[in-house]
Amino acid sequence: MxxxxxxxxxxxxxxxxxxxxxxxxxxxxxxxxxxxxGDVRAAHASVFTFVPPEGMPVSELTRLARVRKQSMAQTVDELEKLGYVERRPSPTDKRSRLVFLTARGQxxxxxxxxxxxxxxxxxxxxxxxxxxxxxxxxxxxxxxxxxx
Structure with a gap:
């Protein structure tokens, strides 16, 4: 050693x-x-690190961050309540929603x-x-x- x-x-x-x-x-x-x-926690880094300007589905964030889908969904929910992200309909698949950083999140x-x-x-x-x-x-x- x-x-x-x-x-x-x-x-x-x-x-x-x-x-x-x-x-x-x-x-x-x-x-x-x-x-x-001060309300941003280390667990939130999995979102801030990977969300591109064009948005991303939670499933893709889950894959990139290598966390469980439930954990990522909870993290996105928290960040949405805090005003750092928003979910919008996908322009290519109306059944899907994408996660975007808000101005505060950026x-x-x-x-x-x-x-x-x-x-x-x-x-x-x-x-x-x-x-x-x-x-x-x-x-x-x-x-x-x-x-x-």
Whole structure:
């Protein structure tokens, strides 16, 4: 195990990924709260990350976010009540409804991305840009192989 990992830090990849994700998500949550979006939760990221300007059905959001349909439907319901998304009829299939970001919802992604970039820069300063790039590259390659 890496000597920089203390005896109190678990060395399991899953635990390390979860703890780092919590750090990252916490930084994004803090930035959103400071900008007046304190009602946005980490679970909502599955919607803000994937909804394109032309909208998307809940079933497609479910597939992209890799969550259960019931979970995604609940998340979309919450965001609709909070005014971040709206559902409209599909222009190509009148039986289907698409999820769109409202003007308020469209403000989230750039704020979250900026907070994420600041966090990555802080992490690069701690471990070195090359090491952080290598970690990201390795994780991206692994994910790509798993998704084939």
């Amino acid at each position: 890496d000597p920089s990992i203390t005896s109190t830090t678990p060395g399991s990849l899953g635990v390390l990924l979860r703890l780092l994700h919590q750090q990252f998500a916490g930084a994004v949550d803090e930035a959103l709260a400071e900008a007046g979006f 403000q989230i992604r750039p704020l979250a991305m900026a907070a994420g970039s600041r966090t990555e820069a802080q992490w690069a300063a701690l471990v070195g840009a090359g090491e952080l790039d290598a970690i990201k590259g390795g994780l991206a390659r692994l994910l790509g192989q798993l998704q084939q």
